[in-house]
Amino acid sequence: MPFTNLKSRPISGGDLLSFQIILMQQTIxxxxxxxxxxxxxxxxxxxxxxHVNNTVYLRWVQEAAVAHWTSAATEEQYTTVxxxxxxxxxxxxxxxxxxxxxxxxxxxxxTVKNYFERHTxxxxxxxxxxxxxxxxxxxxxxxxxxxxxxxGEDVRTRFSVPxxx
Numbered sequence: 001m002p003f004t005n006l007k008s009r010p011i012s013g014g015d016l017l018s019f020q021i022i023l024m025q026q027t028i029x030x031x032x033x034x035x036x037x038x039x040x041x042x043x044x045x046x047x048x049x050x051h052v053n054n055t056v057y058l059r060w061v062q063e064a065a066v067a068h069w070t071s072a073a074t075e076e077q078y079t080t081v082x083x084x085x086x087x088x089x090x091x092x093x094x095x096x097x098x099x100x101x102x103x104x105x106x107x108x109x110x111t112v113k114n115y116f117e118r119h120t121x122x123x124x125x126x127x128x129x130x131x132x133x134x135x136x137x138x139x140x141x142x143x144x145x146x147x148x149x150x151x152g153e154d155v156r157t158r159f160s161v162p163x164x165x
Contacts, residue, residue, distance in 0.1 A: 028072070030108045031161040035068040037104045039122070041096065051095035058088055061120045061134045064104035069159075077155055080143055086115060087137040094131045101125040111160035114139055114148060 039060050047053035062085065069083065096102060103125050109117030115137045122132040142149040 028158070030158060034105050034107050035064065035071070037064045037067045037106070038125070039063075039102045039104055041098050041100060041102065043098065046098050049095075051097055054090075054092065057090060057092065057096075057122060057132050057134070060104050060122060061088065061090070061106075061136060064106040064120050065118050065136065065138070068106050072158065074154070077151075077158075081140045081149065081151060081155065082143045082146075083116075083138045084141055085136055086139050088134060089136075090132060090134040092132050094129065096122070096124075096131055102131065108159050108161060109135070110163045111156055114150060116140070116160055 041052060045052045045056045065083070070078065073081070101124065102122055104120055104122050106118060106120040109119055111117065116139070118136045118138060120134045120136065121130050122134075123130045140149055140151045140155070141147060
């Protein structure tokens, strides 16, 4: 479904960073779209073993998903729907150290009932080595009530892929 959209919104609560994305009369195929978010490693992300703590990976997975939603949702979708995680699965493939340049890449998966699947890879930017893979299930909430909600076909089409892909 083609649409025109110009928006600037914060990527996550408390962040001053914002996106300004112009989408002009283009159709986006969620089955092939990949959204990349460069990540910054802070000293506070490093644990006693000298690498990024496992909980930080989950934060990055969530930040990438929220940034994608923020940049791709229409104004109506963004103002009426908010998402909550109901399940995370993550495979830690290699450690991340302070000074590494990393990126989170996320894309949407299938939808079963009211659970939307999303995939994320965290990779080292210079050699593209995948350091972690995550699968997350998200449930849409009505932004005004905070209760689970059924979303319209526009959200399902934009933020999920058919099961047979």
